[in-house]
Amino acid sequence: MEKLLKVEGVSAKVNDKEILKGLNLEIGKGETHIIMGPNGAGKSTLANVILNNPTYQKTSGKIFFDGKDITDEKVDEIAKSGIFMSFQTPEEIAGVSVFNFLRTAKGKIDGKNVNYFDFKEELEKNAKALKMKADMINRDLNVGFSGGEKKKDEILQMLTLKPKLAILDETDSGLDVDAIRTVSKGIQMFKNDENAVLIITHSTKILQALKVDFVHILVDGKIVYTGDGSLAKEIEENGYKRFEVGV
Amino acid sequence: MPKTKVEDVNQNFYDFKNADNFEFKMDKGLSEEIVREISSKKNEPDWVIEIRLKALEIYQKLELPVWGPDLSELNMDEISTYVKPKTEMKEKWEDVPEEIKDTFDKLGIPKAEHEYLAGVGAQYDSEVVYHSIKEELLKQGVIYTDIDSAIRDYPEIFREYFTKCVPLSEHKFIALHYAVFSGGSFVYVPKGVKLEMPLQSYFRLNSPESGQFEHTLIIVDEGASLQFIEGCSAPKYNKVNLHAGCVELFVKEGGYLRYSTIENWSKNMLNLNTKKAIVEKDAQVDWVSGSFGSKISMLYPMSVLKGENAKTEYTGISFAGKGQNLDTGFKVAHLAPNTSSVINSRSISKNGGIATYRSLVSILPNATGSKCSVTCDGLMLDDISRSDTIPVNNVETCDVEFSHEAKVGKISDEAIFYLMTRGLSEEDAKAMIVRGFANPISKEFPIEYAVEMNRLINLELEGSIG
Numbered sequence A: 001m002e003k004l005l006k007v008e009g010v011s012a013k014v015n016d017k018e019i020l021k022g023l024n025l026e027i028g029k030g031e032t033h034i035i036m037g038p039n040g041a042g043k044s045t046l047a048n049v050i051l052n053n054p055t056y057q058k059t060s061g062k063i064f065f066d067g068k069d070i071t072d073e074k075v076d077e078i079a080k081s082g083i084f085m086s087f088q089t090p091e092e093i094a095g096v097s098v099f100n101f102l103r104t105a106k107g108k109i110d111g112k113n114v115n116y117f118d119f120k121e122e123l124e125k126n127a128k129a130l131k132m133k134a135d136m137i138n139r140d141l142n143v144g145f146s147g148g149e150k151k152k153d154e155i156l157q158m159l160t161l162k163p164k165l166a167i168l169d170e171t172d173s174g175l176d177v178d179a180i181r182t183v184s185k186g187i188q189m190f191k192n193d194e195n196a197v198l199i200i201t202h203s204t205k206i207l208q209a210l211k212v213d214f215v216h217i218l219v220d221g222k223i224v225y226t227g228d229g230s231l232a233k234e235i236e237e238n239g240y241k242r243f244e245v246g247v
Numbered sequence B: 001m002p003k004t005k006v007e008d009v010n011q012n013f014y015d016f017k018n019a020d021n022f023e024f025k026m027d028k029g030l031s032e033e034i035v036r037e038i039s040s041k042k043n044e045p046d047w048v049i050e051i052r053l054k055a056l057e058i059y060q061k062l063e064l065p066v067w068g069p070d071l072s073e074l075n076m077d078e079i080s081t082y083v084k085p086k087t088e089m090k091e092k093w094e095d096v097p098e099e100i101k102d103t104f105d106k107l108g109i110p111k112a113e114h115e116y117l118a119g120v121g122a123q124y125d126s127e128v129v130y131h132s133i134k135e136e137l138l139k140q141g142v143i144y145t146d147i148d149s150a151i152r153d154y155p156e157i158f159r160e161y162f163t164k165c166v167p168l169s170e171h172k173f174i175a176l177h178y179a180v181f182s183g184g185s186f187v188y189v190p191k192g193v194k195l196e197m198p199l200q201s202y203f204r205l206n207s208p209e210s211g212q213f214e215h216t217l218i219i220v221d222e223g224a225s226l227q228f229i230e231g232c233s234a235p236k237y238n239k240v241n242l243h244a245g246c247v248e249l250f251v252k253e254g255g256y257l258r259y260s261t262i263e264n265w266s267k268n269m270l271n272l273n274t275k276k277a278i279v280e281k282d283a284q285v286d287w288v289s290g291s292f293g294s295k296i297s298m299l300y301p302m303s304v305l306k307g308e309n310a311k312t313e314y315t316g317i318s319f320a321g322k323g324q325n326l327d328t329g330f331k332v333a334h335l336a337p338n339t340s341s342v343i344n345s346r347s348i349s350k351n352g353g354i355a356t357y358r359s360l361v362s363i364l365p366n367a368t369g370s371k372c373s374v375t376c377d378g379l380m381l382d383d384i385s386r387s388d389t390i391p392v393n394n395v396e397t398c399d400v401e402f403s404h405e406a407k408v409g410k411i412s413d414e415a416i417f418y419l420m421t422r423g424l425s426e427e428d429a430k431a432m433i434v435r436g437f438a439n440p441i442s443k444e445f446p447i448e449y450a451v452e453m454n455r456l457i458n459l460e461l462e463g464s465i466g
């Protein structure tokens, strides 16, 4: 079967510094993938490059999504084709409420008008499931949110926009145990046989309730090893030493 | 990825012209003869002519300001200072001539009057063509009329206040204003009368190569309260038009006045406008100001906090696009103890536009226990635009709470990227960020005007993708 996402030999640089060095990755429908790797290896860069953030220049390789070449596609078109990214550091947008922002985004992603009442009902239900304070959706997007609140807000956006592929960049970092459990529950609510997730993480806590299909180790701009779900536990205990170049 | 480009607006809602049909258009230029002719057309009493002539003399002596935008393209020999439309002032909308009525219909004026205003004034070129006020307000003694009628019908009160807030010699363009002023509104709200709905005056300059010099004089008596809204627009011509209006506001003990302006002059307009309020004991004046149009603006409303406990708030936004230099800000003088001022200004610049925030805060020695807080933010949408803040603060007593915060920055590429990953196009993302930035200001406008402001922001950002 055609893979949902194919990253083929992608190299990319930022400010003339090469960060991704011929990276390959394939994700199929229904799958859960994990990427682990030392700080600065290029994990966030990979997420940004898949969404074609103009700050990063691709120097070689191609990216396909749902059978379509999206290598040079505009960011919003990639989003509309069904890729979502939860940011490691979500942006703060003053003067725009979570509610209004998400209603606009939902309309763009679905390409049709959003029914106000249905939308409101679902958003409130999801926010509640993520244990977000009731007034949260009326506040300015991420402005003055705590680290944990920002990450929950990202998961709320994922649940609202219902992408085919969700890339979660260290959504669990810096969260307390309860918040990690809530975020993990949000991922379970989202996940089904038709969509896929790619989780960038340093810890297995967020994975416990999830069925992980593949764990990739990303070192120095390349995926150097791919294993099954058990690899995550080993990494958490022993670190990346055995995968690092020159060791 | 090729970057999308946000172009300037090429089609403007306000840019529709009527033929230059006038009853009388003054010869271009400025001279004693012309000033006398304006006055005689209006059948003015001698004391008004004397003010006009004295102002002309002052105008001829004063130099152009040595700071701010370059005004050298202004040539008074190319400007007609008085254009009388083909109608007298009407009190019934049906009586206004079709073409002029049509203009204000397009701008939504009669609809607004019907829905949420207590009274409306409409000026076309140099004269007010329509003025009306709700019957029950008349009974309460509220006066809302044009300046010519005020001079004729309320000479004592008019003369008592006229030029007493903004004197003739304040600067060159106010002298010019007093030499050729025409049109505008006069409002008197008697003691204790509180208007629930706003009054609105709308100024439309249709005639090319001309100037608009309307005078607005508002007196809010003790314990009274008023919201006043002023709107202005013009179609775009190739040559310079000039607007040098003047607003004088008097708010007596315990009174309240909220003065809101949405200005969208065409981009060939030099907008050199002067506004000032004298605020007595326990009174308050709030200014809300949105500046979108004009080629050059120099506009710095001022509150003089004259009585103890007097308060003022200024909330302003300006949006400078291609070819625009908007030099705006606020001035406040704290003259009495326990006075307070809050200044909140935001400016947006794009496509080479220049937005400057300029302010002057004076807190005099006897203004003890006073408070002043200034916040100004500038947002630049690209690398070729400019946003500057030039604050001047004279604080002459130690017993004050004074704070000043200024931030100027470029729109964040990461924020644009973030919104684009949620399906918004680059234009939509920028518009959302700009609207959000403007939001603390837009929400100070009456709701209908907040909608209007968002529409203006969208218009400014609209454009083709290149």
Ligand SMILES: Nc1ncnc2c1ncn2[C@@H]1O[C@H](COP(=O)(O)OP(=O)(O)O)[C@@H](O)[C@H]1O
Binding pocket: A014, A015, A019, A037, A038, A039, A040, A041, A042, A043, A044, A045, A046, A055
């Ligand atoms: N926008 C950027 N500007 C400059 N350097 C960057 C930028 N993004 C990433 N880098 C650099 O690229 C390398 C990889 O970063 P990143 O992808 O964030 O790593 P990871 O997410 O694996 O910790 C780091 O050296 C980082 O400093």
Ligand SMILES: [Mg+2]
Binding pocket: A043, A044, A045, A088, A169, A170
């Ligand atoms: Mg990272």
